[in-house]
Amino acid sequence: MAKHELAQHDAVPLKRSKLSLQEPPTIVPPVFNPRYSDPAFSKPFNTAFRDRLVFKDEQSDARLFNSPYPAASLPNFLESTNYLQKLREELLTEAYFHKSNDLYEFYQSEDLRLSKKPHIAAFKNAIYSQKFFSLMSSLTGIDLDPSIIDLNGNQYHEGCYLLCHDDDIKNEKEGRRIAFILYLVDDDWSAADGGALDLFRCDETGYPVEVTQSLVPVRNTLAFFELSSVSYHQVAEVLTRDKSRISISGWFHGPLQTKLVSKTMPFTSLESSAQDISLESLLNPDYLSESAMTNIGNVFLEQSSIELQKFLRPEIYEQLVQELEAMGSVEGAGTDKALWDVVMGPQHVRRYSRVSQRNQDQIPTTLSRLQRLFKSKVFEAYLTRVTNLTFLSANTELRMFKKGDYTLLHDHALERNGLDVMFSFPHLGEGKDEWEESWNAGSTHYVAEKANLLTLYPRHNTLTMVLRDEGTLRFVRYLNARVGESRRRELSAMYTVNEDDEDEEEEEEGEEGEEEAKVFEN
Template identity: 50%
Template sequence: MSRNHLKNVSTEHPIHPGPAKKPRRESPNQLHLNPRYEHPTFVTPFTTAFTSATHFSDPTTNAHVGPHPFVHAVLPNIIDPAFLEQVKQALLKEQYYHKSNDLYEFYQSEDFKITTSPCLAELRDAIYSPQFVDTMSRLTGLELDPTKIDLSAHQYHHKGYLLCHDDDIKDEKKGTGRRIAFIIYLVDEDWSEADGGALELFAADSDGYPTKITRSLVPKWNQMAFFKLSGTSYHQVAEVLTPSRIRLSISGWFHGPLKRPLLTTQTLPIPPTDLSLSDYIHSQYLAPTSFSNIRDIFLERSSIELQKFLRPEIYDQLLHEFDDGTAQWDPTPIGPAFVRRYRRLRPAPPTSTLSRLHTFFTSSAFATFLTTVTNLRPTAHNSEVRCFAHGDYTLLHDHAIEREGLDVVFAMPRVPGEEEAGWDERWGGRTHYVADAENLLTMVPTANTLSVVLRDEGVQRFVKYVNCETKTKEGEKMAERREISLIFYEDPEGGGGGDEDPK
């Protein structure tokens, strides 16, 4: 179990370290990152070393990356020295709280999120500015979040310490957490190894437990040390040995997603078209009274199923293309297996009925139809044509959560024997909408049926495993759940530029 309770304390006593020196300037300067650290000739080899856990040293700045015992880096002269001196003087006037328990002995300031010091607020805003966070993202190869501020100052007095821990705190449900730990040192310029307070890094054994210290970084004025967090990023602050100095530092974390999105598909704007609804949709759904009836049901239930949705000749042409090989499925199922398994359609000829139908479902004409029957105004979508056969499914997963939207699924299942028999519920393959372990809605794939479901925040869906019962007779083709699956959004970005995927 990780020991990461730096803000859970057993004793907490405010202290004032005494009168502070007068700042060098009355108003704080804007923070300036050493321009060398943004130059491509530095960024490229640094990023390569950090992401591949190899050695790197920059002769111009003495910045370096070390791969052992886990990847870490040091950036000397990180900030404009005059501004950092102002920060130091502001910190010496701050109130600190005594933090003491089994793990540590030090003094900590208030969180910089609530600081009233203009100088410290400027530093905070600079460190978590999009420009600086983007630089750190490029240097580390990690996606980092500039909106999550996690920053404070620390004083280690004589005999102060912080024992072995890993800092690896995550929110598994949200899929986010600490990605990079960093320390900016404001110690005296002649601080040495004999003063203690080194950042010590531990190697880990095959079970992931810390063994021995294999790297020791001595604090240096205006130096930033940082490292990537993991379950084995064990480190500690060695005991401060000098009775006449204070080990002063600012430390914090950059947060971000724990993994890249597991499911990716492109979210696209809805293009203007001159397609006609009557060329595709059965006439029973195009009368004004039909629009009104559909809308009333949808507004009451947030879902509706429209059976025999396409004109019969269009649907027959669609089935024929599956039979004659015009529409072909990729033989390799899409994954990863702990999230989903099914096949996607290979690109079909542009003149095929299936291609024309997909164009129709993603058109402004169809979006207008959805607006009429739902009162929603979709402006973007993502889509895929997919097939679930025996052994296929989708699963709920914390790192593959769909953004809320309007789910639109057109079903075109293959059913052995008579098509009119319909999909047998014993086969599995149904769509379940759930929230907090409660099943809210179950949808059975039905031939030539359009289902429309408004999926709010907190509601997720999955397709139940398709079982062996789909093959009912020896030598008979197995049943398949075939569909055009779309999600429509009301905002242009579609929830993060396409990081979500239909399920």
């Protein structure tokens, strides 16, 4: 679970139903499908759950999957379809909060324990009942604490998602033991609508590798699974415009039988290079004059960030793009796998492609020259001139983000402080000239103290420099389906800074909230 989060947006009464609520009538408590409490079902289910076996009940069509970890699907969970419809209608009258950060984009109600609506209250009481806790304990064999439960309504509209995470939140004595979801989607929801509950297989180090099981939402189905350090899962992006993925979800808590284990993940970097190359042969001459470098330095000193458009000479940038396009036409399927040959993970931290060390000789000539420039002493001297900083080391990476890729704020991926330098050369889909901000995807966000400080979008032939100091983090927002075939391609570098140079930079923290980087455009 990512430990760093952005502040959430204000409450939004999203798509509230116009249902007019009268005085709460007397509501008959919801009845759970009696098949699931029948010992003829619960005993073999419990055995399969405990021994990690596949199980299917022909009478109810309930299923238990054993891979990548035990997860159950119980259809027709509530006996009354009329009650189910009333529950859904009331749920749509709740106020919803827009939940948006590096990990997710969806809408969530307040704690449903606080709701006074009759069908919601009746459902809450049923979930909190000893009968239901006994049912879940008999099915899973897990000792659950009936005094602790979480319960919320959720709406996922087109473009909403919840990326890879494990829900494994606990302290030394108790924690979340079971996650559950009751689906209230339309009857005709299908896999093409998106929103599947994807379960990840982990490798031998305990990190998520790939989705090996997907559960498509089905109305009146209860899905649940045991939480652990390897229970990585996600809600896939919702693709339909006409329907919403509506559900009630929560967690059952219970005592822990194992002690907490802290995992760390090594991050490797490319070797720095001392090869020099001419600035004049690549860079726009407008950024090389003394007056221009002084102006850049003044803006950077004030804002700790700057964006330089048309950074390379026009003919150099055109050559770089043409070489990549030619490489794609030769390969037939584009340069995705031919050049960016390694998918970076693990997926609870990041997912994008990079050019590996073994594939360096495949880099087209102009892009290779630019990469050598970023590692050179002469470029280090240029950065020192415009930022008034000196550097201890430099690490570079050629990376590419396509639909479905992202980076997250996570304790397993904390970066060293320093100067982030990024050169952007995106590939845009047919008919697109610029990366569209309306996609709400593929942007770089700098955050601190739960506030978004700076947002940068991929732009043609653009260099950005951002000084990331203590407490400032960054992430690349999930590339949703709106980006289509567009690709975020970039040469990314991080220069570690001599801390003695930062005394002047720390005098101005900047105002809270969103702030655009100063743009130099020729």
